[in-house]
Amino acid sequence: MDEMKKIAVINFKGGVGKTTLTWLLGKIISEVYSVLLIDADAQMSLTQALTLYNGEIDNDFNRWSNASAEKEKTLSHIFNGFVNSDITFSKFNVDEHFIYQNLSDNIHFIPAVNELFSDSVRPFTKRNNGKIMRPIEKFMEQVLMKVQQYKKGNPYRYVIFDCPPAGGPIMVSILHCADVIIIPINPDGFAVAGLRFLLTELKLNILIDKTILPTIFVLMNKAQPSNKIGTYTKETERFSDAAKIVVKRFSETYKHRALFIDKYIPETVAIKRVFKEGLPSYINNDLHNIWKNMEEFI
Numbered sequence: 001m002d003e004m005k006k007i008a009v010i011n012f013k014g015g016v017g018k019t020t021l022t023w024l025l026g027k028i029i030s031e032v033y034s035v036l037l038i039d040a041d042a043q044m045s046l047t048q049a050l051t052l053y054n055g056e057i058d059n060d061f062n063r064w065s066n067a068s069a070e071k072e073k074t075l076s077h078i079f080n081g082f083v084n085s086d087i088t089f090s091k092f093n094v095d096e097h098f099i100y101q102n103l104s105d106n107i108h109f110i111p112a113v114n115e116l117f118s119d120s121v122r123p124f125t126k127r128n129n130g131k132i133m134r135p136i137e138k139f140m141e142q143v144l145m146k147v148q149q150y151k152k153g154n155p156y157r158y159v160i161f162d163c164p165p166a167g168g169p170i171m172v173s174i175l176h177c178a179d180v181i182i183i184p185i186n187p188d189g190f191a192v193a194g195l196r197f198l199l200t201e202l203k204l205n206i207l208i209d210k211t212i213l214p215t216i217f218v219l220m221n222k223a224q225p226s227n228k229i230g231t232y233t234k235e236t237e238r239f240s241d242a243a244k245i246v247v248k249r250f251s252e253t254y255k256h257r258a259l260f261i262d263k264y265i266p267e268t269v270a271i272k273r274v275f276k277e278g279l280p281s282y283i284n285n286d287l288h289n290i291w292k293n294m295e296e297f298i
């Protein structure tokens with residue numbers, strides 16, 4: 001199978017671990033397959049985490065991003081081309097100015113730019129300066145078709161999107177093409193209500209005209225370890241149980257495959273260093289198991 005699988009990591013809440021999880025999954029999958037990571041969040045967390053060293057931007061990336069902007073090949077340029085004009089987008093070819101390829105052999109990267117913020121609040125109208133807009137939900141799908149043309153014969157096996165907390169047209173277009181949606185949550189009271197809201201909103205308002213529904217995984221991150229090794233606090237377990245019920249009810253009510261992953265990611269300071277230093281082995285093992293668990297359904 002050489003089809004690209006698209007994974008969107010989402011949550012309306014910030015700080016739950018979307019960016020961290022995007023990177024961790026990317027790392028694990030890249031041990032076997034080639035991966036394309038896309039930072040779709042104007043806050044640029046993933047981009048910064050991967051290209052800043054002690055506050056200084058990596059030289060190679062700096063040169064690359066200047067050239068990318070100059071050639072008008074940032075994600076924002078391409079989005080605006082798609083929205084505004086037929087010709088710009090039709091003429092746009094994916095090349096090395098669109099995809100940064102020097103992170104590692106198996107992980108390529110499309111970084112975010114700040115302009116994605118104004119793009120994300122662009123009114124969702126059919127008209128823009130009097131021009132008819134393309135159907136925005138098709139944006140990412142069409143970009144990825146161009147990526148596939150560029151990578152013909154050697155396609156990415158997985159594309160993982162680090163999504164912004166808020167909605168907006170780019171986010172909708174990502175969800176529209178996603179085969180898999182991963183929702184990290186944290187053990188707190190608002191998380192469960194937020195999860196219920198997010199799932200329902202996805203189902204009723206965002207994924208409405210999709211023929212093949214994406215599988216949804218909900219994953220507990222920042223689980224609080226208890227004193228006994230390998231176990232979590234009562235509170236973490238209580239919130240996990242509540243989230244699990246929300247996922248189960250959603251899945252039954254809407255006949256949509258949604259799964260709560262029974263293994264959690266613990267809260268640990270080691271995770272703050274993963275972008276530069278890798279993972280301690282005990283979390284690494286857990287994450288491999290979590291991915292194995294998910295992969296069965298993908």
Ligand SMILES: Nc1ncnc2c1ncn2[C@@H]1O[C@H](COP(=O)(O)OP(=O)(O)O)[C@@H](O)[C@H]1O
Nearest residue numbers: 014015016017018019020222266267268271272
């Ligand atoms: N399991 C974890 N243990 C400890 N800190 C974590 C964990 N997961 C994420 N963090 C930290 O929480 C903050 C928010 O994580 P991030 O991945 O940026 O979330 P989001 O992308 O959802 O905003 C970051 O400082 C990150 O290092």
Ligand SMILES: [Mg+2]
Nearest residue numbers: 018019041045
């Ligand atoms: Mg983030």
